[in-house]
Amino acid sequence: MVPANKRVAKGKGQVAVKQLNRRISESGHTPSTFAPKTGEFKNEIDLDEFVRWIIMYQNYTGVTDKTKVENEEKFSNPAGWVYRLNPVYVQGKTLFETLMLNLVLVNQDQENPAIQRPVWEFESVLDYVAYRKRQALPDDLAGLYTAWSRILHIEWADKRHPIIFSAGIPMFSAEGARLEPMTTWRFDKKESLFRPAVKSLRSLSVAMWRNFGQYVKTNQDETTRQEPGLVGWLRKLKEDGLIPDNQILTLASVALVSDGNATSQSPAAEFADDLQLQANTLFDDSEMAERWPVRIEDTVTMTQKVGQDFYHFAADIGEIRNLVDTRSYASRLSAKFYASLNVPFKQWLAQLSGRDDRDEKINEWKRQLQELLRAAVQEIVRTSSSRDVIGIKDAKGRPMNIFTVRSRLSYQVRQDLDLKKE
Known part of the structure; x- marks a missing residue:
């Protein structure tokens, strides 16, 4: 299945246990300094743990390996399927409740449910690889969830030191894979299609509430917004009376985030x-x-406008202080400001109910947001110096100091919060 010079007999295509074990994720070139194992023990593993890491490896494979099966059309070794997702699931009070709430029995986008065919129901590995070379998106969840990113050949030097040989196989496209119910989506305006939303290092600090409309339908326009299938299933359960009105639903997301390097895509963080x-x-x-979903989305947009106002305020302070990189300074303060909003906003969301006066509850958040903003600004003011007070001239020759930029921030926030109506 692989070129002659890449076959097992040649010793090519090996993947060390320390690379497969995602607690270590160490390549042959870059040691993992703070790994939970040291030296020779990094490649030592028990069978039950090894099986678990194999399953995870198939779903979260990086692209550092170069060996791949022979194919008429050229292809690059793909990352694991789940690695490319920013999923959402329901977290219940117990394991049983969690399993039941996430058990999507009917895909509402499929008129005729497909026959489930996991990878082990193929006649042989050769048959499965031939099927995968077609790069056809599975129409069944079992086929999707058990999809391999690599074919593996495993030999044992002894019972705790497996020798693993790996070869990449073509991966189907994730575009329009609405079959998978936990996928969150983003609309690609250039291509006019939906792609799975992916968590990156750049968006690592962006909390779920800031992308509220990505998880919950906030309007009837499905041309640019796609609700995760799981949330649609929960809506059906609610409409059928299987979920009480006052039940607290916890939408959760967990993702392993790659380093963003196109030649490695090694795990860099968890979200x-x-x-x-x-x-x-x-x-x-x-x-x-x-x-409420519409009003919440509007409130999120309003809150992020205030966040942008604070970013510009911080950038102005950086310019007044003649910092080398005002963007980095403003981004750091902005991230800290948003971090201060995360818990209060989530608490505000959790106490909302269908019986609430919408405007009253939103005004409550506005007042809390103002207090949080005031605290963030005050923290900057406390570190001000005479240079901040004296200031500089802006591009138009106008005075620019800590008082003028603070006044500008206050004005912009009043506009964004529409405080005149209160």
Whole structure:
């Protein structure tokens, strides 16, 4: 299946246990300094643990390996399927509740459910590889969830030191794979199609609530927004009376984030977050303009406008202080400001109910947001110097000091929060 010079007999295509073990993720060239194992023990593993890492490796494979099966068309070794997702799932109070809430029995996008065919039901590995060379997206969840990113050949030097040989196989496209219910989607305007949303190092600090509309339907326009299938399934359960109005639903997300390097895609960080909302808030069936998801999305947009205002304020302070990199300074303060919003906003979301006065609750958040902003600004003011007070001239020759930029921030925030109506 692989070129003659890449076959097992040649010793090519080996993957060390320390690379497969994602607690270590060490390549042959870059040692993992703070790994939980040292030296020769990094390649030592028990069978039960090895099986678990094999399953994870197939789903979170990087692209450092070069060996791949022979194919008429050229292809690059793919990353694991789950590695390319930013999934959402429901976290219940117990393991049983979690399993039941995530058990999507019917894919509402499929008229005729497909026959489930996991990888082990193929006649042979050769048959499976031939099927994968077609790069056809599976139409069944079993086929999708058990999809390999590599074919593996394993030999044993002894019972704790496996020798692993790996070869990449063509991967199907993730575009339009609406079969998978936990996938969150982003709309590619250039190609006019939906692609799975991917968590990156750049967006690592962006909490779930800031992308609220990515998880919950906030309007009827499905041309640029696609709700995860799992959330649609929960809506159906709610409509059928199987989820009480006042039940708290926890939407959670966990992702392994790559380093963003196209030639390695090695694990660099983990992301975990959640949102808690009452069922009658999440699936509010009021008039469209009054539906909580719509109002929450508007509130998120408003909050992020204030976040942008604070970023510009911080950038102005950096310019006044003649910092070398004002963008990095502003980004660092902006990230800290958003971090201060995460817990309060999630608490505000969790206490909303379908019986609430929408405007009153949103005004409560506005007042809290103002207090949090005031605290962030005050922290900067406390570190001000005479240079901040004296200031500089801006591009138009106008005075620019800590007082003028703070006044500009206050004005912009009043506009964004529409405080005149209060």
